Amino acid sequence: MARRALLAGAAALAATAARAQYYPRGIEERQVRFAGTGDVTLEGTLALPLLSEIQRVPGVVLVAGSGPTDRDGNNPLIPVRVDLLKEIAQALGHAGIASLRYDKRGIGGSAIQQRHSLDRQESYFTWGGLVGDVQEAHAELVRHDEIKPYATALLGHSEGGLLAIAASAAMGKRRPYGLVLASTPGRPLGDIVREQIARNMPALSAQAERIMAAIRATGRVPSDGPPAFRAIFPAYAGGFLQSAFAFDPATTLAPTDIPCLLLQGGADIQVVPLHDVQPLLDVLARRDAPGEALIAPMVSHNLKPVTGPDDPGFAGPLAPAIELKLVSWLGHLLGARSSP
Template identity: 25%
Template sequence: MLTGVLSRAQSKDPVKGVWSGTVNMFGSATPVLINFDPLQQAVGSRRATIDLPKMGLHSVQVDTLMQGPKDDSLRLVVSTLPGSFVGRLSADAQRLTGFLLLAGQRMPLQLQPGKLSWSTPLRPQALRLPLPYREASITFAGGSSGTQLAGTLALPKGRRSVPAVVLVSGSGPHNRHGEQFGHQPFRVLADNLARRGFAVLCYDERGVGASTGRFAPATTTDFAADVAAAVAALRANRRIDAQRIFLIGHSQGSLEVARVAAQDAGVAGIALLSGLAEPLVEVYKARLRAQMAPHLNKSDTTGRADILKTQLVCEAVLTIIAASPNEAAAVAALQQPIPAQGITPEELAYFAPTYMQPTVQDILRQDPRADLRKIRVPVLAVTGALDTDAPAATQLPALKAALPASSSTQLTTVVVPEVTHFLQTIPAGTTLSPYDNPESISPAALSAIGDWLTKQTKQPKSN
């Protein structure tokens, strides 16, 4: 949930129209735009929007606009984006200064009236025209009542009974192209696979783009049900070979495709990109330790003690939330001290909000091993050597240990050198943010995925 408290000057509705500023996110100056025009309508009209264009998030609806009890503040709620914004309006009503909490980062943000302009770097992996395949819009019933999913189906020209692939994006709201950081990696991947003779289905996640339903309250189970619905839609298409439908999931999407494969024996195989195989609470703890390590190395004795205490408290919060069956139980547990570790309820309460959003709670309670143990189809795992979110050193051994030792469950692992969690190449000695990197998806990763699928379907390799 994205919430914001905006202090207001005495004049009527000084915050209106489009306000914009930049935050430093993932090493890149990232524009943030909030459209306050609905304030001229009615508070609570649900028509305000927020844009983070470098993240691929456009016109994300603000769920509610609530005026403060003293008529001196406004609260914005966007349940699609877990995070928060708090800011204060200057006396001349020309600056809104505060902090944006998003993606685990607390970032200074100053908004001013008007829309920023920015240029997108060249994307050399853009599609080559003309396309040797057809693309058609497709809609199908999602995994929940009232959810209609919309996407694009790429089909080889003039062929019947073709193998097919469903692409499943990672955490956060994504459109059918997996758009993020100004890139469309699924567009590039779908094109690569379609040129190899595969039908490829990409779809907007529920509540995103042309798909209906709500993204914010959905759980991993809900998203997996949408993947299963995509498989059903392909099986109903006479051009598709129903016995050769593969699933490819990135990051959190790896959890969803594993769940579908565990429940549907008819899936032909799955590819896990930057995949997860350990309990997610342990993955989050490992990320936390990796984030703290540079600060520990730079701090004096007193500073290290404070950092270690912060790490200890955050790990305790993660453990409590992961072990709690629901939010109410988590809140109750977080109000109790942990005497053995010297952690007070006040300390727990201070750090808990970062992890208390429903989507984060759902992720923390996931243990992919339960689904992986049930899989009886070939599995490909492609991980970047520079992936710090799902490191190959921990996730690939966990994946191998969890998969059943059967002849049908063949595991192929590929660790791609100089490639990150987002499957972008960072050449040695360079530093590129995901947005500033011109590469949308590593050519080596593309080859690994395409070659594996070709081998599974025994098709000749394309040039």
């Protein structure tokens, strides 16, 4: 019996080695450039599981959050490396799912020349342009022969989730098959910003109301705002903010039939559970389309584990519960094959 067990073990090892030859593991990254909406060129990273060398694989477009957040999920206003989207790309790649993450217009490799006037920058940073760029990123993803064009999804983080909702609703029959909303509010962005300022800078709430009212009315950012608002209301972003403030994510998602996964950190202090997320949960419950949600305790806005109330949850690995749910849900939805 011992000898038979040894022989069986040897046969299993041989079979595993043989399968490894046909199902290569690991990830290859390619740098890509593609046309966005209008006169814009975007740069990104296509992460392909090595499995794609022998068979087509599903693919996901990763859409970064607000501000100068790059394709990897890093923001110069945050003093540590976050790498959220890079970590998501790696988790998906090891599960047999490709991804395209890209620098949004004006950021990183997709930067606008600083010499352009404010008017030129305002026409460049528009809501419609950014939503259109998500659609063009999806078109770039399926252009690659390694990708199954019928097994794709959009994943947006924070404000990127709003862009993903808007893009998927606008794409009609060309839309991806799935949608993942990570730390994404279900209420209009204007309401979220107002309450964030009230929580963190209560003395400036009246100023914020005045500035936001001007943006809604004119599409321009007043020049006399306090310095603390420069990152929240950039001078060039008036048109974008005017549209973003008016966009209702829950109302837009409600009539769609796209399968949707909602991922949320229970310790998120930017998009507050359940207050900011409840409208999306309500929509998922009402729709006929498949929908699931995970609110993971002790997890931050950037989907990282936190150790306590003073831990912002910027650095470190993706929270295990978030990674497991994301990979399993997308793998089932898109038919990913991560192992023989």
